Amino acid sequence: MPQFLNTADTDFESRFAAFLTTKREDAPDVDAAVAAIIADVRKRGDASVTELTERFDRLALTPDTLAFSEAEIDAECARVPEAERRALEQAAERIRAYHVRQMPEDAQWTDPEGAVLGWRWTPVAAAGLYVPGGLASYPSSVLMNAIPARVAGVERLVVTVPTPDGVVNPLVLLAARIAGVDTVYRIGGAQAIAALAYGTQTIAPVDKITGPGNAYVAAAKRRVFGKVGIDMIAGPSEILVIADADNDPDWIAVDLLSQAEHDESAQSILITPDAAFGQAVAEAVEKRLETLERRAIAGPSWRDFGAVITVRDLDEAAALSDRIAPEHLELCVADTDALSAKIRHAGAIFLGKWTPEAIGDYVGGPNHVLPTARSARFSSGLSVLDFLKRTTLARMSPGALAAIGPAAETLAKSESLEAHGLSVRARLDRLNEETS
């Protein structure tokens, strides 16, 4: 049974605090194994990657077959039914249209002292997108990772996707093609992350790695962070729905289940000002769970980590929501804008009852790679910015140097960095000579 909490209960604060810190995932400690895999790939390159792929994925590859050929991709793409192809294309178009608007502006200005200041953005040269194999091999994730990279202007864009026993999801290859991925390697695990970060004889290294993965992939990303850029380490999915009684309990129930079905560690929470409505939603969840295909996953998720929280009013709901800092937040209330304005920490907000979270997973436009495990307090969903970096620019005129150089010299001396000061002083002395 999910937890039923009520802010009016005297033990609410302690129960909510305990709820917030409930550990949902026992991440196995695979760090030593991952360190060994990375070291081996760095040392032996392709030979290591192919051996590990044979061991973990039961797939014999050679350097020539690490990547899918164009003909193989053609053949797989041809297997995709027309409706799915059209849906992927519609999704890609909408995701692209949203992300194009994220392109930041360069800037340049001259300040009152005559210094020209500014910055400019440039794309990373090469990016690698990790796509999980098996059940969680989602074509939508390929779009969500690859399209922002392409919009940013990344030149070389590769995907790694493990194909255990050689089984591949044709939709993943089609999504990669639609998104403009250059090469798809049929490798996975820590060995794929190592190959992307350090390169092998066949696989050129990339500058940035994004995409979700299992504990091995997460540990490997953490280890190569610094050598390359990485995106966040994603945890199990979460949804928080704030809904008043003017909603169909069944709609809210399926919305909650749409995250619960991802993973037994996923978390679905309803906050409502109406306890009876909360009860009705919980009943609707149970009813849906009777027939849901993934009830063996969604059921434990809902019962172990789900919650229905009754609040006095929507201000309380907003405050609790910020403490949860949910990955996905649905606002199903009369005045969604007023409630939204009170929310500060959330990865994505879905406004109004016609916006189920699943729209955002596929075709809404915003990215579905979002901060989990309360990290919306300090991080954002994937965006074009993740594939760009900023170079700052500064040009002093002689006048600007005369105006601000002395302060730099003073501070350099105070930090005992003599050469810093001398580099300014040498120029100031020249200016003084010239003007005297």
Added chain:
Amino acid sequence: MPQFLNTADTDFESRFAAFLTTKREDAPDVDAAVAAIIADVRKRGDASVTELTERFDRLALTPDTLAFSEAEIDAECARVPEAERRALEQAAERIRAYHVRQMPEDAQWTDPEGAVLGWRWTPVAAAGLYVPGGLASYPSSVLMNAIPARVAGVERLVVTVPTPDGVVNPLVLLAARIAGVDTVYRIGGAQAIAALAYGTQTIAPVDKITGPGNAYVAAAKRRVFGKVGIDMIAGPSEILVIADADNDPDWIAVDLLSQAEHDESAQSILITPDAAFGQAVAEAVEKRLETLERRAIAGPSWRDFGAVITVRDLDEAAALSDRIAPEHLELCVADTDALSAKIRHAGAIFLGKWTPEAIGDYVGGPNHVLPTARSARFSSGLSVLDFLKRTTLARMSPGALAAIGPAAETLAKSESLEAHGLSVRARLDRLNEETS
């Protein structure tokens, strides 16, 4: 002696490749020690932090004296000479003026299907800035970390700075005050990072930790990444100067030394189209090293990791620069804009001979916290964005849902995520009922 390379030499490519991969720092493996410290701080809070501070900094604190009192800060600030106070204030004002321009815009629009899409930026609630103790306790770093946080709108801003044997740099406290820091804790090392990330009885946890530190601090930041946000893991400083023969060799020499003096592992590189000029700069460096206060640091840095690279032309210089991806890049050539336009990977560019890098360390305006160790390929200097996060927004109208919902349903089915599809289908069915 620094390396002298020339792109015209037949062995240039192999020598340059070896130069690029030279390991400058042997990071000691302190991960196990750091893990134990973090676990202890999580378990015992203040008691752990004070014990570790007594052990490592020879300083006995109580929970009441973990933070400097206002009176203590007043007293320390009063010791700062007027010239240094004015220099700090001028620096702070210029840094603030630059960073204010980085504030990103929120966005909202209605797309052709009638969906309202957008995003908004919000600050993290609390940030902690790590300031090293001892020699590298730089007030300029306090400004560079704290001011972007304040500009972003961070509400609670704290500093940790170790004070071994109770010794504090008054300029660090003054910089913290000028930048608007709320609290300064006299703690350091992994225990400070653990206290910031997890909180203790006295120290409330923060959401984001930035600032440089030693191997223990770096390992601790890596470990708490995910629980809180962190900035980059900074390595030893670097400068690349591209200069033609129309420069004073001594100016370029002190510019190179201004990074070399930071750290024996720092790296200073000159690229020039004129071999004789390169030789002249190398001689000027040696001359300056005879008297430089920090010659015991700058000398080994220059001799072990410095380089003078002669190129055929500035196009070659730009290409090599991008392979180095320098933290700091000075362009001292006739047409700096033309050369700058060819550069893609650099943390900060200093344009023209009146712009020594040291200006950027203190008073230029742009941030001096910049990507090192070739990470300018994929990351940016510290900015206001590091203290903000973006929430995406989506609102479907019934018409928009009718237009794009079916594609979402199709893709959900293809990913075997039934509840995702049902959450869309339930609403589409209602729309169909209403219109039939």
